[in-house]
Amino acid sequence: MMNILRSIGRYVIGIFLGLGNAIFFLLEILGNIVKGKIRVQEVLKQIFEQGVQSLVIVALTSFASGAVLAMQGHVMLERFGAKEYVAHLVALSLVRELSPVFTSFIFSGKAGAKIAAELGSMSVNNQIVATRTLGVDPVEFLVVPRFVACFLVLPLLVVFSELLGIMGGYCVSVFEAGIPGSFYVTQTLRVINYVDFFSGLIKTFFFAFLIGWICCYQGFFTQGGSLGVGKYTTKAVAYSYIFVVLSNVFLTKVILALWQ
Numbered sequence: 001m002m003n004i005l006r007s008i009g010r011y012v013i014g015i016f017l018g019l020g021n022a023i024f025f026l027l028e029i030l031g032n033i034v035k036g037k038i039r040v041q042e043v044l045k046q047i048f049e050q051g052v053q054s055l056v057i058v059a060l061t062s063f064a065s066g067a068v069l070a071m072q073g074h075v076m077l078e079r080f081g082a083k084e085y086v087a088h089l090v091a092l093s094l095v096r097e098l099s100p101v102f103t104s105f106i107f108s109g110k111a112g113a114k115i116a117a118e119l120g121s122m123s124v125n126n127q128i129v130a131t132r133t134l135g136v137d138p139v140e141f142l143v144v145p146r147f148v149a150c151f152l153v154l155p156l157l158v159v160f161s162e163l164l165g166i167m168g169g170y171c172v173s174v175f176e177a178g179i180p181g182s183f184y185v186t187q188t189l190r191v192i193n194y195v196d197f198f199s200g201l202i203k204t205f206f207f208a209f210l211i212g213w214i215c216c217y218q219g220f221f222t223q224g225g226s227l228g229v230g231k232y233t234t235k236a237v238a239y240s241y242i243f244v245v246l247s248n249v250f251l252t253k254v255i256l257a258l259w260q
Contacts, residue, residue, distance in 0.1 A: 029147050029213075037140045070173050074176070087183075099200065100204045104211065115215040117229055120232050124225050138220075143216045149212075150212030151205065151209060154208035199259060203251045210247060
């Protein structure tokens with residue numbers, strides 16, 4: 001019994017210690033950003049690696065999501081004689097919820113895993129220690145550019161995802177459901193207002209913040225050699241998924257309370 005209690009106690013203490021380390025790590029990142037210690041060239045490099053190289057997978061998944069929404073929406077709404085509302089269903093679903101959350105998942109699995117694996121490899125090979133030995137702050141040189149790039153890239157990817165998703169819904173609605181293209185476009189533009197658009201976009205900045213923080217932290221403090229890189233990268237992606245989903249519930253409640 002005592003062994004069980006000790007194990008539980010060590011586990012709880014470990015959680016609080018890890019949380020404290022993560023918060024101090026975040027404060028160090030934000031301190032560098034506030035002081036203007038941002039290497040623009042490195043940020044641009046990370047924007048390319050995180051954003052441009054994620055465009056294809058985001059485009060495919062977003063187009064497919066919009067197409068599936070239109071297929072399902074057409075079948076369901078046609079039962080009630082309301083298939084002309086397919087454009088409303090697709091546009092609002094993508095803009096308010098699906099594109100921000102799905103794109104954040106894709107970004108976590110693609111760019112987030114890359115960040116954690118890169119920093120993890122540097123950590124286990126003592127490159128981070130070597131950087132500090134040379135008089136260069138590893139957080140400023142390695143972490144801040146990746147964190148800033150996350151914050152800039154993910155919102156742009158979400159807007160791109162929304163456009164591709166609406167295009168996927170358009171193709172299905174026009175060529176399969178027989179809805180006139182001009183009518184679909186008009187209804188889409190009419191139904192989306194600034195509250196719908198910005199409610200999804202605001203959440204994206206929080207998701208980018210969480211993903212950048214979690215993946216940089218897990219990668220920076222990786223231990224255990226090559227096996228540790230895989231373990232900590234998996235943890236980074238898993239924690240990103242969990243915190244995106246949980247924060248989405250909280251943010252949606254807050255946004256609806258403020259803007260209803």
